[in-house]
Amino acid sequence: MNTTRTQVAIVGAGPAGLTLAHLLHLEGIDSVVLEDRSREYVEARIRAGVLEQAIVDLLVEAGAGERLQREGLVHHGIELQFAGERHRIPLSDLAGGRAIVIYGQTEMVKDLIALRLATGGPLLFEVDNVSVHDLDTGRPVVRYRHDGREEELECDVIAGCDGFHGICRPSIPDGILSEFSREYPFGWLGILAAVAPSSDELVYAHNERGFALLSLRSPELSRLYVQCRPDDDVSEWPDDRVWEELQLRLGLDGWTLAEGPVLEKGVTGMRSYVCEPMRYGRLFIAGDAAHIVPPTGAKGLNLALHDVRVLAEALVDWFRSANPVGLDAYSDTCLRRVWRAEHFSWWMTQMLHRPEEQDAFDLKLQLSQLRYVTSSPAAATALAENYVGLTSL
């Protein structure tokens, strides 16, 4: 077995792992990033697209936001649609001028991979059999296979950025983690369509047929979702059916939803999940490896990057001055923001989705909540500040 050494072994080249590697590189801390998928696969995976202002600022300050600044679309509001009307929530007016930026996670990942390769940092794709060991010692180890060779990577710290189905969290011994979760009886059927978005801002629609969302990725690409069953198969949703449902759920007198070729289609189940603490010995877990939110609040990607910002700062203090305070506080610091996002995402989900057999009382409560949020500045401000991302927690 070939043995190498680094300061931080990062498992997973998603947004969390790649951003962490870059933030550490800027501070002169070595890392190796291990990814089990191919570069082509990772760069083609269509996922999130709404960035909080603080995350845009983080990427720009780190020198990873050049294309994001050029191509990202700044939005100052969103629309809530219910009972046949649209109501604008002026996010920036309500949240101290802060905005959101629309920029595909896929594009962000491409930018971060290019930056990593340009700075010469190790980033290995298509590694197999990744396993983490000796987590409760001062010399943890990652073993993996690459190009047919067995490899051992000794390090000071392991960052588990390997998503919800990764191996890092399950490597923590039984009895250490507390897990909190909720499954929802909803899924999202999402499409990416080659057509200019029919609205300048995102439209979240409550409808008797189920929730729908009109979103976008660029001036030429629309991203649209309809609520479906979590176990629906994509084959049950031919393009005609998707457009028909979108027209019915988003339709308004005097407004037209433009249709175009469907480039990508998929069903995502909805789940809330948190594990505590986000650390075991020298293993620190970040992003989807530690928590999941339903996508209704657009928080998953943002949370992942907040985690690694906190982790990078703590690691800098620890490597530079042997100061463990930041690392010791890592889990509690992140979990304060995580639980706020968990609540916001759950709240948006239950306000906007229609269960298959909805109680008439619950429907009245949803509509009352939507009227309140769109008519009370206090309630609208609560939505706005959560949506653009709270600055202090």
Ligand SMILES: Cc1cc2nc3c(=O)[nH]c(=O)nc-3n(C[C@H](O)[C@H](O)[C@H](O)COP(=O)(O)OP(=O)(O)OC[C@H]3O[C@@H](n4cnc5c(N)ncnc54)[C@H](O)[C@@H]3O)c2cc1C
């Ligand atoms: C279909 C879908 C749609 C989504 N839509 C939205 C949205 O609209 N808005 C939103 O905010 N969020 C959305 N999310 C969530 C958002 O994409 C995630 O929160 C975000 O990707 C988290 O980043 P991460 O780096 O923590 O994890 P990931 O992006 O999951 O990255 C983890 C990486 O680790 C790799 N990996 C896994 N196991 C191993 C292993 N054993 N060894 C090495 N590497 C491994 C994976 O291949 C992956 O590249 C969506 C998620 C999905 C799945």
